[in-house]
Amino acid sequence: MAEDAATRPLPEADEASKPFFDGAMLGKLMLMKCADCGAMRIPSRQHCDVCLSANTDWVEASGRGVVRTFGVMHRQYHPAFTVPYNLAFVELEEGPRIVTNIVGIGDADIRVGMPVVVDWERHEDVAVPNFRPA
Amino acid sequence: MPHPARGATAITGLGITPMGRIFGKSATELAADAVREAIQDSGLKKSEIDGLLINAGITGSTGHGINLSLQNYLGLQDLRLLNHMNAAGSTAAQMVQYASLAIAAGMATNVVCVFADAPLVEGKSTGAAYGGPARPSRPKGMAALYAHAGFYGANTSYALATRRHMDLYGTNHDQLGAVAVAERAWATMNPRAQMREPMTLADYHASRWIIEPLHLLDCCLVSNGAVAVIVSAADRAADLAQPPVYVWGMGQGHPGDPLRAGSNWETESGAKIAAQTAFGMAGLGPQDITCCELYDCYTYTVVVTLEDYGFCKKGEGGPFVQDGKLGPGGSLPTNTGGGELSGYYMWGMTPLSEAVIQGRGQGGERQVKNDAILCTGNGGTLSYHGALILSPHRS
Numbered sequence: 001m002a003e004d005a006a007t008r009p010l011p012e013a014d015e016a017s018k019p020f021f022d023g024a025m026l027g028k029l030m031l032m033k034c035a036d037c038g039a040m041r042i043p044s045r046q047h048c049d050v051c052l053s054a055n056t057d058w059v060e061a062s063g064r065g066v067v068r069t070f071g072v073m074h075r076q077y078h079p080a081f082t083v084p085y086n087l088a089f090v091e092l093e094e095g096p097r098i099v100t101n102i103v104g105i106g107d108a109d110i111r112v113g114m115p116v117v118v119d120w121e122r123h124e125d126v127a128v129p130n131f132r133p134a
Numbered sequence: 135m136p137h138p139a140r141g142a143t144a145i146t147g148l149g150i151t152p153m154g155r156i157f158g159k160s161a162t163e164l165a166a167d168a169v170r171e172a173i174q175d176s177g178l179k180k181s182e183i184d185g186l187l188i189n190a191g192i193t194g195s196t197g198h199g200i201n202l203s204l205q206n207y208l209g210l211q212d213l214r215l216l217n218h219m220n221a222a223g224s225t226a227a228q229m230v231q232y233a234s235l236a237i238a239a240g241m242a243t244n245v246v247c248v249f250a251d252a253p254l255v256e257g258k259s260t261g262a263a264y265g266g267p268a269r270p271s272r273p274k275g276m277a278a279l280y281a282h283a284g285f286y287g288a289n290t291s292y293a294l295a296t297r298r299h300m301d302l303y304g305t306n307h308d309q310l311g312a313v314a315v316a317e318r319a320w321a322t323m324n325p326r327a328q329m330r331e332p333m334t335l336a337d338y339h340a341s342r343w344i345i346e347p348l349h350l351l352d353c354c355l356v357s358n359g360a361v362a363v364i365v366s367a368a369d370r371a372a373d374l375a376q377p378p379v380y381v382w383g384m385g386q387g388h389p390g391d392p393l394r395a396g397s398n399w400e401t402e403s404g405a406k407i408a409a410q411t412a413f414g415m416a417g418l419g420p421q422d423i424t425c426c427e428l429y430d431c432y433t434y435t436v437v438v439t440l441e442d443y444g445f446c447k448k449g450e451g452g453p454f455v456q457d458g459k460l461g462p463g464g465s466l467p468t469n470t471g472g473g474e475l476s477g478y479y480m481w482g483m484t485p486l487s488e489a490v491i492q493g494r495g496q497g498g499e500r501q502v503k504n505d506a507i508l509c510t511g512n513g514g515t516l517s518y519h520g521a522l523i524l525s526p527h528r529s
Contacts, residue, residue, distance in 0.1 A: 009271055011278030020276065042393055044276035049394060069301070069400055071293035072346035075261060077286035087283055087290055087345075095395025099279045112301035128282055 007080040010126050017043050019058045024127040029061040029118050031094060040094045063118035064134060065092040072107045090116055090131050104132035137415045141528045143234040144371035144378035146244070147176030147364030148490045153478035154328040156358045157256045161193050162207055164360035165200045165250035169208055172362040177375030178244055183364070185215030185242035187233060189225040191251025191481055192264060200250045215242040222513020223429055224386065224404075225249070226361075226482025227520030231384045233365035243367050249483040250360035263356045264288060288431070289353060291392075291515035293345040296434040298400035300347060302449065305437065307347070309452035311338035313433040314351045314475055316461030321472025323462070323500040328355050329476040352433045354474035361483035363490060368528060379493030382506070383418065383523030385411030392515065401449075403435075404519030405442035405510060412521040416506070420444045423523075424503040425492060426460075426468040427485035429512035430475050436460070436468065439510055467502040482511030482520065493524050 013021035020043045023030035032041050034048035035055035047054050070088035073081070086107045089097045102110050103119055116131040149171030151164050159167070165188075173180055186208075190199025202218050215236050219225050226249055233245035253263035264287050273281045285291070299305050315335055321327035333351070341350040371378035387407025392399035413419055420443050430436045437451035445466065446454040460468035471477045471488035478484060489509040491497050504526055511520040 008284075009273050009278065009281040011276075011282055012272040012274050014275035017275045040395065042276055044393075049391065069294040069298035071290060071297055071348075072343070073284060073286075073290065074343040074345060075287070075289075078284065081284045084343075084346075085284055087285055087294070089294060089393075097393045097395075097397070099283050099285065099393075101283050112298060128279070 008078070010123055011128060012126065016046055019043065021126060023060065024120065024129065027120055027127070029063045029129055030058050031061045031092070031096065033057045033059045040096055042096045042098060062093045065090040065116055065131065067102065067110060067112055067114045067116055068097055069112055070102065070110050086110060088131070098129065101130050102132065103130045136417060136529070139234065139238060139384065139415055140382050140417065141380045142368055143237050143365050144368050144380045145230070145363050145490050145493070145524070146366040146371045146374050146376060146378055147172035147178065147362070148487060149175060149362040150326060150487055151359045153326055153357045153359040153480070154355070155254055159252070161190065161198060161200050161250040161252040161360070162204060164252060164358065165204055165248050165362070166208055168250065168360035168362035169246055169248055172246065172364050175376060176364050178364065182244050183210055183246055184213055185233060185236060185245030186210055186213055187215070187229040187245060187247045188218045189220060189229060189249045189481070190218070191249060192253045193251050194220065198252070200248070204248070215245055221518045221520065223431065223481045224511035224513045224518040224520035226486045227509065227511035227522050228386065230363065230365055230381065230486070230522055231386070231520065234381050234384065237365065237367050243370055245365045246362055247365060248360065248362040249480055251480065252358040254356055254358045260356045289345050289348060292432045292434065293348045295400040295516060296347050296432065299434065299438065302401060303452065305452035307339065307349070308335065309456045310352055310433040310437070311335045312456045312458065313430070313436045313460060314338050316458060316464070317430065317469045317473045318476045319461045320470045320500055321476035323498070324471045324477055327472040327477040328357065329472065348432060351475070354431045355476070355479045357479040359478060359480055361480045361487045363486060377494045377526060378528070379490050379524050379526060380528050381522060382525050383412035383416030383521070385409065385415070385521040387519040388517060392517070399516060401438060403438050403442050403512065403516035405439050405512070405521070408519045408521040409443045412523050416523040418506055418523060422506050423508045424505045425470060425507050426466060427470070427489040427492070427507060427509045428468060428473070429482060429485055429510050430469055430473040431512065433475065435512055435516070438516065439512065443508065462500070470497060470500050470502055485509050485511065486522070489522070489524050493526050495526065
């Protein structure tokens with residue numbers, strides 16, 4: 001993992017993701033739920049990717065999921081990252097997947113299918129969801 | 135009744151520049167070299183070229199890639215078909231498809247399809263060429279989670295796909311390594327290949343991690359260079375300079391967002407969809423394919439592609455490739471020029487150029503049985519797929 005996470009590129013909310021990052025500051029993992037068909041999605045688009053409805057509710061996810069798959073990076077592309085470090089897709093209990101790092105465990109001990117729970121990385125004006133073993 | 139598109143067009147010209155750490159020429163100049171060679175190779179007159187399809191490589195995203203101005207650079211006048219296409223690594227196969235459709239519709243007769251790239255810079259490492267786009271300190275929106283988590287370069291998502299296959303099906307590094315070893319064995323017989331030194335499975339295992347589970351020798355090369363092919367109406371192809379390589383089947387498949395609920399992007403590629411269309415058009419199945427030229431950005435791409443075309447069952451790709459059947463003397467010769475792993479990396483033009491060489495019977499000591507050649511392109515992270523089935527026989 002990075003020695004100093006604050007020097008990593010920190011996300012900034014755009015219009016579509018503002019409620020996600022507002023929720024993150026409160027420790028809530030927010031997803032978009034289609035008000036018409038009920039499909040859940042990561043808030044990277046304004047329309048439902050199942051039925052194309054623009055009617056959306058924001059709901060708090062459980063924060064639980066499983067490691068869908070992962071990798072361990074050995075090549076340094078950005079000075080804020082000390083290699084090796086892990087990269088993962090976590091499949092949320094609600095279905096969508098999220099891009100993240102697994103924390104609180106050695107890279108060699110991460111397993112596909114491992115239950116994980118959200119672990120917020122807090123900065124002054126943004127919080128980012130990492131995941132740790134449940 | 136055969137499908138009307140089967141055998142309606144053929145590849146009649148091929149131009150390949152020197153490959154690899156080739157410096158001193160822009161992507162545009164490399165493209166011009168490849169196009170000139172393809173026209174000379176075909177026996178067509180330049181004035182007979184009435185279509186131009188262009189695919190810039192990674193330099194297309196830097197502003198230094200080839201673009202529509204290539205028409206003027208080449209002095210091609212009064213074209214009836216022109217486009218700058220991009221479906222990532224599936225574009226080369228797709229250019230042949232759209233050229234064939236246009237020819238069948240009477241919109242053009244001889245269409246040049248060209249790819250050129252020059253990401254390598256003298257004095258800089260190969261890895262620096264594909265490090266990803268500029269990195270703002272505050273990237274916006276949900277996509278920023280990729281930058282924050284440290285997803286840099288194309289290797290990351292392919293590593294994640296490979297990991298999932300290994301976990302679900304027990305695929306191992308001996309099996310992935312068998313792909314790399316087989317392709318290197320082919321490359322030793324290809325004078326154009328960048329990596330011609332023999333390689334063993336031990337060499338593969340000893341190569342450094344890029345991103346686990348991918349070793350260096352699981353990953354494709356990076357190349358400066360250009361490839362052009364010419365697609366012609368089958369009737370025009372018959373009396374040209376080279377043996378025609380006929381297009382028997384075409385298909386595409388694009389599975390969609392990997393982050394959506396229910397996606398199996400890691401282990402089910404667009405090849406599954408493309409296979410149905412292409413095999414259906416050709417009237418063939420995997421049992422009829424005599425050699426494969428598969429997009430092989432990573433060893434795993436070959437494994438999952440073979441599964442998705444039905445050469446073996448889903449999940450059995452590892453054991454399927456482990457016995458050496460892909461290599462010289464094997465029962466399913468695959469990537470007979472060394473592919474992108476050991477030959478050269480011209481996106482979908484790598485498999486396509488070798489498919490044309492094999493289809494013509496010009497493979498020299500690496501020539502294999504070429505009655506039905508499966509040629510694929512793959513882009514994104516198993517996101518975009520183009521398929522061609524090619525043959526030296528018109529029907």
